[in-house]
Amino acid sequence: MKLxxxxxxxxxxxxxxxxxxxxxxxxxxKFGNAASRNHSFGWEAEEAVDQARKHIANLIHADAKEIVFxxxxxxxxxxxxxxxxxxxxxxxxxxxxxxxxxxxxxxPAKSLEKKGIKVTYLPVDKTGRVDPDDVRNAIxxxxxxxxxxxxxxxxxxxxxxxxxxxxxKEKGVLFHCDATQxxxxxxxxxxxxxxDLMSFTAHKIYGPKxxxxxxxxRKAPRVxxxxxxxxxxxxxxxxxxxxxxxxxxxxxxxxxxxxxxxPAESVRTMALRDRLQDGIMDAxxxxxxxxxxxxxxxxxxxxxxxxVEGEALLMGVKEIALSSGSxxxxxxxxxxxxxxxxGVGSDLAHSSIRFGIGRFxxxxxxxxxxxxxxxxxxxxxxxxxxxxxxxxxVDLKTVQWAAH
Amino acid sequence: xxxxxxxxxxxxxxxxMGSFKKEEDGVGTGIVGAPECGDVMKLQIKVENDTxxxxxxxxxxxxxxxxxxxxxxxxxKGKTVDEAGEIKNTEIVQELNLPPVKIHCSVLAEDAIxxxxxxxxxxxxxxxxxxxxxxxxxx
Numbered sequence: 245m246k247l248x249x250x251x252x253x254x255x256x257x258x259x260x261x262x263x264x265x266x267x268x269x270x271x272x273x274k275f276g277n278a279a280s281r282n283h284s285f286g287w288e289a290e291e292a293v294d295q296a297r298k299h300i301a302n303l304i305h306a307d308a309k310e311i312v313f314x315x316x317x318x319x320x321x322x323x324x325x326x327x328x329x330x331x332x333x334x335x336x337x338x339x340x341x342x343x344x345x346x347x348x349x350x351x352p353a354k355s356l357e358k359k360g361i362k363v364t365y366l367p368v369d370k371t372g373r374v375d376p377d378d379v380r381n382a383i384x385x386x387x388x389x390x391x392x393x394x395x396x397x398x399x400x401x402x403x404x405x406x407x408x409x410x411x412x413k414e415k416g417v418l419f420h421c422d423a424t425q426x427x428x429x430x431x432x433x434x435x436x437x438x439x440d441l442m443s444f445t446a447h448k449i450y451g452p453k454x455x456x457x458x459x460x461x462r463k464a465p466r467v468x469x470x471x472x473x474x475x476x477x478x479x480x481x482x483x484x485x486x487x488x489x490x491x492x493x494x495x496x497x498x499x500x501x502x503x504x505x506x507p508a509e510s511v512r513t514m515a516l517r518d519r520l521q522d523g524i525m526d527a528x529x530x531x532x533x534x535x536x537x538x539x540x541x542x543x544x545x546x547x548x549x550x551x552v553e554g555e556a557l558l559m560g561v562k563e564i565a566l567s568s569g570s571x572x573x574x575x576x577x578x579x580x581x582x583x584x585x586x587g588v589g590s591d592l593a594h595s596s597i598r599f600g601i602g603r604f605x606x607x608x609x610x611x612x613x614x615x616x617x618x619x620x621x622x623x624x625x626x627x628x629x630x631x632x633x634x635x636x637x638v639d640l641k642t643v644q645w646a647a648h
Numbered sequence: 649x650x651x652x653x654x655x656x657x658x659x660x661x662x663x664x665m666g667s668f669k670k671e672e673d674g675v676g677t678g679i680v681g682a683p684e685c686g687d688v689m690k691l692q693i694k695v696e697n698d699t700x701x702x703x704x705x706x707x708x709x710x711x712x713x714x715x716x717x718x719x720x721x722x723x724x725k726g727k728t729v730d731e732a733g734e735i736k737n738t739e740i741v742q743e744l745n746l747p748p749v750k751i752h753c754s755v756l757a758e759d760a761i762x763x764x765x766x767x768x769x770x771x772x773x774x775x776x777x778x779x780x781x782x783x784x785x786x787x
Contacts, residue, residue, distance in 0.1 A: 553686055555710040559651065559659055570686060570710070579686065591683035627665055627714065629690035629706040630683060645682030646763070 245608045252565045253448075253543055253602030254397050254425060259494070260450035260603070266497035267452065270490035278487045279478060289489045296496025303503045304442065305433040306459050312479045313487055313495075316456035317424040318348040319472075320443030321391075323458055323483065324420040325352045327469030328389045328441070329361055332418075336386035338362045340417075342374045343585045346397055349422055353391075362386070370587050371536035372401030380411045390419045394426035394437075398569065398582040398598055399535030400544025402426070409438020418467060424448055424456075428502035429510065429541055434459055440467050446491070450603055451498030455491035458482075505603075513601045514542035516610050520599060521545050523614035528621055534569075534583055534596055543601035548583075548592040551631035552624040557597060560620030564613055569596035591630075591640075651711055652745035658715035663722050666704045668692045673775075676768025680759045687713045687753065691760035693724055693732070695768055700724045700732055705760075712750040716740050716757035724761065729768065735761055 250258070270292060278293045280286025294308070301308040314320045329339070341353055343365040353363045364382045368374050374392060383390075390412050395402045405421055412419035420441035426432055427442075428449030434442060445456035460482065461467045475484040502509075525531050530550035546569075549557060554570030569580030570593075579593035588596070599613070625631040630640060651659075667690070668675045674695045681688040687709030694702040703721035707714045719740060724732050737754035740746070746754055 551708060553709050553713075556659070556714060559656075559711040589684070590686075594683070594686035627662060627706055628708045629679065629688055630708045632667065632690075632706055640683060645684075645688070646680050646759075 245606065245612060248563045248565060249609045249613065250565045251599050251601065251605065251609070251613060252567050253600035253605070254400075254598065255567060255600065256447050256453065257450045257602055258604065259452055260498060260501055262501060263451055263494045263497045267490045267494040270493050274489075276489070278489055278492075279476070289487075292489060292493050292496075293487055296492045296499075299496040299500045299503070300457060303432070303499050304427065304444075304459060305435055307462060309480070310459055310462050312458045312460055312482050313492060314456045314458055314483055315454055316447070317346075317422065317443045317445035318456075319483075320445070320456050320458035321346075321348045321420075321422055322352045323469060323472055324441045324443060325349070325356065325389070325391060326472055327482070328418055328420070328467075329356055330470030331468050332388040336384075336388040338364070338384055338386040339389045339391065340364045340366065340379060340382045340387060341391045342366045342368055342393070342403075344368050344372060344396055344398075344582045345391070345393055346422060346424065349391060349393070368401075368585055371539070372396055372399050372534075372582070372586050373536060373539065374403055374408070376404055376407040376411055379408050380415075383411075383415050383417055387415075387417050390417055392419075392421060394421050394423040394432070395430070395541045395544075396535070396582060397425050398580060399546045399586070400425070400541035401536040402430070402539045402541065405437045405439065412440075413438055418465070425541060428499065428506070429513075429543065431506070434461070440465065446495040446498050449498050449502050452491050452494040455488060455495045457495070509603060510542045513603070513605070516605055516607065517543055517545050517599075517601045519607070520601065520610050520614060521547070523610070524617050527614070527618045531621075532592060534586065534588060543605075545599040545601070546596060547599075548588065548596045549621050550592060550595060551628045551634060552595050552621055554595055554597055556624055557595075557617075557620055560623060561613070561616045564616060567598045567600075569598070570594045654719075654744050655711055655715040655746075658718040658744075659711045662705075662714060662718045664702075664704050664718065664725075665706065667706060668694055668702075668704055674768070676764040676766070676771065678760045678763025678765070678767055680763055681709070681756055683708065686710070687756060689713065689717045689756055689760040691717060691720060691757075691764045693764050693768060695729060695772075698728050700727050700729070709753065709756075710750070712744065712746055713753040713756060715744050716746075716753045717760060719743060720757045720761055729765060732761060733765055 276285030276289035278289040297308045421439040427444040440461040442459040447453040534546040554568030583593040703724040705717040707717045737758040740754035
């Protein structure tokens, strides 16, 4: 087993070597511009792009023409949100989303609010799921878009997207889904989900960074978007700019591999995740699972270790790449807004760690991580005045803290 | 963010980690911070003849918070009560090479020192008064 161990697969994933192999010729021999219509270099590139687009469309049960390539999910989210608002502003000025979306959705939404768009941020329950009835009740005759993520990037909770899709359809409101964490990990079918727009990206599924896609429905309804980038009319005019052919090819290959391997891979990652969860939770007291116990991404585990601060914990296991909801790991000094939205107390939000199991995680790495986590938590609890007080029977909630 | 070697050293080998009994003679206890804020420091001093002969800490917080309090206990030992009151958070920042986002950890350590000193002084005053009243009652 090699150190350090990478267990932060929600953040990004390594490129699968098979993806890199597929990409390489498109940097050198097959370097043509996919928009060059007059020579074989262009045709070759165009064919590679078409092939990739087909693989991507197939995985999500869409038509190849409905795939718009972007630089990544952040751009896809921005294009969906701003593109719809711009195109349909005569129709209405109201958007519905949730309070636990990724920053790539929350930030553009906040920016649109400054321009006079009204945004409803729906709450989630303690497992992180939005109630479809809340979505229904939030819809007004001014609502032009509902945007709800498929699976949360921190806690892995999967939203009831098909139910929300039905409501959106019934009410005639466009529905965008940020499926960045879900595509390639769990089955995604845009027809079953009932989504009109969907964002996803290559680097979360063992493809290269710098390429993503926005699914834009062409039929029932035909979604129109105002482009954010003009010039050349690529991607049906919705996203101009020369396609990065090697990245597109890598994205296509990554998706092709996910399609082939998802059934076995999801079982394997879930088994490793469950072992990690049991190994840690059986050995330590006062450890709490964040998110939904079952409606969760197969590789996700997010737990809070009471009386121990997350960043200190990461420091204790620094040969393992993980992430924490602790304020100390963010620029704002506020603990995870996602955990706070679930009703997790600030103290436990500060104590949370996110584990992301992926394609290349091994059972040995999981065993090693369990062992190291237990030791680090015990070391820090030994050092923790809160643990000491709790052991003495002090109810920490009744203590008057000298907050600073 | 990369930690300085000194922070890592204090984290791995915390100095004077532990607790004194609060009610013990000459012990001053300071608890500052709040769990909601992500850091709580408990700093204790043991004073004999106006000199801090021992100090202990327990900290819930990030590595820099742990290091700041660990370092504080090292510095407190051997100082008089008045000298201890002179310790500034900026000295801790300098010694541990704390980055700007971690300055609050050093502030918390300074607050913990002050709180422990105050607790000690308060206890000493009450003891004096009890002794005085005991003495006058005896006369």
